[in-house]
Structures are given as structure tokens and as C-alpha cells.
Amino acid sequence: MTLTPGVDAPTWPAEFAERYRAAGYWRGETFGGMLRERAAAHPDRTALVDPAPERRTWTYRELDERADRLAAGFLARGIRKGDRVVVQLPNVGEFVEVVFALFRIGALPVYALPAHRETEIAHFCSFTEAVAYVVPDAHDGFDHRALASLMRERNPALQHVFVVGDPGEHTALSEVPCEPAGPFDGPAPHELAFLQLSGGTTGLNKLIPRTHDDYMYSLRGSNEICGVDAGTRFLVVLPAAHNFPMSSPGWLGVLYAGGTVVLAPRPDPATAFPLVERERITMTGLVPPLALVWTDAAPATAHDLSSLELVLVGGAKYSESAARRLEPALGCRLMQVFGMAEGLVNYTRLDDDTETVVTTQGRPISPDDEIRIVDDEDDDVPEGEFGHLLTRGPYTIRGYWRAPEHNARSFTGDGFYRTGDIVRRLPGGHLVVEGRAKDQINRGGEKIAPEEVENIILAHPAVHDVSVVAVPDAYLGERSLAYVILRTDAEPLTPVAVKRFVRERGIAAYKVPDLVEFVDAFPQTGVGKISKKHLRSAAEPS
Numbered sequence: 246m247t248l249t250p251g252v253d254a255p256t257w258p259a260e261f262a263e264r265y266r267a268a269g270y271w272r273g274e275t276f277g278g279m280l281r282e283r284a285a286a287h288p289d290r291t292a293l294v295d296p297a298p299e300r301r302t303w304t305y306r307e308l309d310e311r312a313d314r315l316a317a318g319f320l321a322r323g324i325r326k327g328d329r330v331v332v333q334l335p336n337v338g339e340f341v342e343v344v345f346a347l348f349r350i351g352a353l354p355v356y357a358l359p360a361h362r363e364t365e366i367a368h369f370c371s372f373t374e375a376v377a378y379v380v381p382d383a384h385d386g387f388d389h390r391a392l393a394s395l396m397r398e399r400n401p402a403l404q405h406v407f408v409v410g411d412p413g414e415h416t417a418l419s420e421v422p423c424e425p426a427g428p429f430d431g432p433a434p435h436e437l438a439f440l441q442l443s444g445g446t447t448g449l450n451k452l453i454p455r456t457h458d459d460y461m462y463s464l465r466g467s468n469e470i471c472g473v474d475a476g477t478r479f480l481v482v483l484p485a486a487h488n489f490p491m492s493s494p495g496w497l498g499v500l501y502a503g504g505t506v507v508l509a510p511r512p513d514p515a516t517a518f519p520l521v522e523r524e525r526i527t528m529t530g531l532v533p534p535l536a537l538v539w540t541d542a543a544p545a546t547a548h549d550l551s552s553l554e555l556v557l558v559g560g561a562k563y564s565e566s567a568a569r570r571l572e573p574a575l576g577c578r579l580m581q582v583f584g585m586a587e588g589l590v591n592y593t594r595l596d597d598d599t600e601t602v603v604t605t606q607g608r609p610i611s612p613d614d615e616i617r618i619v620d621d622e623d624d625d626v627p628e629g630e631f632g633h634l635l636t637r638g639p640y641t642i643r644g645y646w647r648a649p650e651h652n653a654r655s656f657t658g659d660g661f662y663r664t665g666d667i668v669r670r671l672p673g674g675h676l677v678v679e680g681r682a683k684d685q686i687n688r689g690g691e692k693i694a695p696e697e698v699e700n701i702i703l704a705h706p707a708v709h710d711v712s713v714v715a716v717p718d719a720y721l722g723e724r725s726l727a728y729v730i731l732r733t734d735a736e737p738l739t740p741v742a743v744k745r746f747v748r749e750r751g752i753a754a755y756k757v758p759d760l761v762e763f764v765d766a767f768p769q770t771g772v773g774k775i776s777k778k779h780l781r782s783a784a785e786p787s
């Protein structure tokens with residue numbers, strides 16, 4: 246199995262790769278090597294804190310040794326460079342240990358979210374031909390071991406299930422580590438480090454192949470912009486597998502800088518505020534709905550939040566009025582971040598004035614992030630006008646993993662990624678996100694592909710047709726609404742029955758439609774396609 250990005254996915258043409266190396270963006274680092282160097286430079290500094298249920302800490306030396314021993318154990322069990330391993334862990338220290346062990350041998354973590362269920366996990370296991378699946382025993386009332394057993398039955402390639410906690414019929418992760426036999430034959434910096442998940446617009450998630458070189462640059466650039474250094478104490482509030490808390494600047498950025506990462510088991514103020522106080526947290530990242538909850542809860546809290554210096558907010562639309570309230574309520578700086586797991590990340594800057602921070606979504610990390618804003622014909626719009634955002638650069642992928650047809654649609658011939666976002670650019674280079682052209686719902690930062698949910702509802706025998714659309718929501722930004730046309734001969738269904746049907750199919754709970762409405766017909770576009778835009782505007786609150 247090869248790790249070379251050009252084989253399973255398009256990669257940067259040689260002249261771009263040379264340019265990015267010459268400019269010092271790609272420096273030939275790998276994640277395995279990075280942790281090794283940090284452990285040598287400052288072995289006794291605290292790298293990681295997992296505060297629950299009992300506080301556990303890892304120094305850089307301990308994390309490095311743990312990664313070595315786990316890597317040796319994975320190798321002893323036959324996991325090899327290039328193999329894919331689906332990692333579905335909540336915010337626990339083992340998540341960080343496992344991914345560094347995989348980085349070290351060059352096996353590729355496939356980052357599943359804790360909320361994913363049978364539909365998503367089955368896709369990740371079969372599509373990536375994963376050889377192993379790492380799960381908690383149970384989380385949020387769901388037994389992951391039972392799902393893992395089902396995945397093993399269905400996927401002959403899936404040979405190992407490693408469980409954090411009580412393993413049941415599987416292998417306890419704690420049984421895996423062993424003494425390394427020698428140095429690891431790890432990946433090269435230009436090779437793939439992991440597969441990240443796309444938000445998706447068409448059915449199942451596409452997988453995003455990121456290399457050590459390119460992702461490391463996005464960390465370094467993010468650290469510089471956010472002021473991350475060895476003194477940073479970063480609270481991981483969102484699920485650690487999301488690209489935002491992982492890399493913008495995220496727990497990987499903070500480890501790169503030699504700071505301390507603290508994992509919050511839950512994102513609510515009742516959990517997070519005591520952690521901010523006790524762990525003297527200086528920085529965190531939130532999605533807009535959480536930023537609202539924190540902003541509302543902060544003024545009345547008994548906890549001392551004064552260590553907080555910077556809160557990043559991104560992942561979905563953040564209203565200007567909510568943004569204005571954050572700094573006074575939390576007593577720290579706000580930074581907006583508009584990013585995507587495919588690459589491009591924009592930040593407002595620490596020296597931007599308040600107006601810029603609350604009204605824009607920032608500007609790109611890199612001077613070599615190429616931005617085009619185009620009309621429907623791919624022609625550049627006049628400066629300052631709205632259009633489709635296309636981008637190309639030193640940490641933006643040139644194609645999804647094993648998806649040539651999708652790639653032909655999602656990338657231009659000269660390698661620009663079609664983000665699907667509608668933006669305009671201000672004179673200083675900051676972008677304002679105006680909306681979205683792609684068929685996707687952004688439910689408080691969780692991205693939903695309507696087609697995936699539609700396909701599930703269509704499987705109901707009483708359903709003739711369905712269209713799932715976004716509707717505005719004051720708290721989440723958007724919620725999902727399923728318009729359902731029933732068969733004329735079918736017994737009437739209730740909205741609750743539709744939602745239960747979707748849930749029972751085994752899908753992440755955030756994808757279950759928030760609302761279900763029964764209609765006789767959909768609005769049509771000129772070409773006879775369902776007009777999503779029309780359905781969306783029909784659902785605007787009047």
C-alpha cells in the first residue's frame with residue numbers, strides 16, 4: 246500500500262511543491278518526528294491533561310514514550326504503514342496517544358466523530374478498507390463495542406477492534422503497548438498523515454488526504470497568527486477529531502508550540518468554566534452556538550475566567566450582534582476563524598480593530614493562499630462583489646481520496662478547490678462569508694449533506710419523495726427540515742415517526758431532521774429539478 250498522495254488522490258504538481266518548499270512552508274517535518282523533538286527539547290513540560298473522571302497528565306516525554314510503545318504494539322499486531330485505522334474516540338487522552346502512535350508508523354487515522362453511527366462508520370470501514378477500528382466502550386449512552394462487532398462481521402479487512410475501557414469481546418487498548426524493537430520506518434513528510442472528513446454535499450462523506458508537510462504548515466501559520474507559544478494552555482471543547490479544534494490552531498498546533506492541551510469531556514459552561522479556572526486556560530475554540538451559551542453564562546459565573554486571553558469562534562455563521570457581546574462577557578479577545586478541512590483557513594488578526602473582528606471572517610493564513618471570487622461561469626467578479634470562493638495553496642488539497650468523479654466537479658482544471666461558499670473580499674483582504682452555494686446544511690458547525698438524509702427517508706415505504714433543506718435558527722444558525730411527499734396509497738405518517746425511522750437506521754443524531762413537513766408537491770425549477778432555494782425561502786420565518 247502506498248502513501249504517496251499522487252496515487253490515491255491528486256497531489257500538488259512538482260512546480261508547486263518546489264515553490265512551497267523553497268518558500269519554507271513545507272519543512273520536511275512529520276508528526277512522529279515533531280513529538281520526538283519536543284520530548285527531547287522539554288521532556289518534563291506538561292503536554293496533555295485529561296481531567297475526567299480522574300485527572301491524568303502526560304509530559305512530552307511520557308506522550309512520546311507512550312506513542313512509541315503503542316506504535317510497537319500496533320506493528321506487532323500487523324498494522325503497517327499505509328493501513329487505514331478508523332479512530333472514533335471522544336475527548337480522552339487515548340485519542341492523542343493513538344493518533345501519534347499511528348503517525349509514527351505511518352498508518353492513517355480516519356477521524357470519525359463520536360456522534361457517528363452505523364451508516365457513517367460502515368462507510369468509513371468499507372471505503373477505506375480499514376484494518377482496525379478504535380472505540381470507547383460506551384459514550385453518551387451508546388455501546389460502541391456492539392457496533393464494532395457488526396463492522397467486523399461485515400468487513401473482512403477489519404481485523405482489529407481496540408477499546409478504551411472494558412473491551413467486551415474485543416481487545417483492550419491498554420493491552421496493546423509493548424517495547425519497540427527498533428526505530429520505526431515512518432512516513433516521509435510529503436506522504437499522507439491521515440484522512441479527515443469533509444462536510445459532504447453528496448451522500449456519504451468524502452475523505453480528505455492531508456500530508457505531514459501541508460498540515461504542519463497550517464499549524465505553524467495558525468500558531469503565529471493566534472500567538473500560540475509554550476505558555477499556551479488550550480482547552481479542547483469541541484470533539485477533538487474536528488479539523489477546527491485539531492488544527493486552528495487546535496491541539497496539534499499547541500503541541501507543536503510546546504504548550505499544554507486540556508481535553509474537556511463536554512462543552513457546556515458547567516463543565517468547561519471550572520476547567521478554565523482550575524487549568525488556567527488561556528485559549529479555546531468554539532462554534533457559534535456554544536460561544537452564545539458561554540457569553541450568556543459568563544457574567545453570572547462564580548468561576549474565575551480571567552486566565553482566558555483568546556477565544557476563536559468558527560465553523561458556522563456567527564452573528565455580528567453575538568460577536569459584539571463576546572469580548573465584554575468573557576473578558577478576552579475574540580478571533581473569527583473561517584476554515585475547512587480541505588485546507589484554507591482564514592483568521593481575523595490580533596491587531597484588527599473590533600469592527601473588523603465582529604464583521605468579517607478573516608483573511609488567509611498564507612501569502613500563497615490564492616483566492617479567486619468568481620461568478621457562475623468561473624469568471625472573476627469585480628473586486629468587492631460577491632461570488633463563489635475558489636482557492637489553491639500550500640495546505641489546500643488538490644483532490645479527495647479515491648474520488649475522481651467528484652474531484653472533477655470540486656476542483657478546477659488548474660487545481661483550485663471549489664469551496665461552495667459565497668464570499669466577498671474587503672480592501673484589506675478580509676473575507677465576508679455571505680452564504681453558501683453548495684447543497685449542505687450547517688447545523689451549529691456540524692455539516693449535513695441533505696442527500697444522505699434524503700436517501701434514508703426515501704427508504705421508508707410510505708414515502709414518495711423527500712427534500713431536506715436548511716431553515717434559519719436563532720441559536721444553531723441553521724436547522725434541518727425534511728419536506729416529505731407521501732405515497733397516495735400510504736397510511737398517514739407523523740413527523741415523529743419519520744424522525745424515529747431515520748434514527749433507527751443508525752445515523753449521527755445531528756443529521757436527524759429537526760422538522761418534518763408533509764407537502765403535496767415541491768416547488769420546481771425551470772429544468773424540473775427540486776428548487777432547494779425556493780424551499781429554503783418558503784421556510785423563512787415571516
Ligand SMILES: O=C(O)c1cccc(O)c1O
Pocket residue numbers: 488489492493559560561582583584585586587590
Ligand atoms: O470545517 C470547519 O468548519 C472549520 C472551521 C474553522 C477552522 C477549521 O480549520 C475548520 O475546518
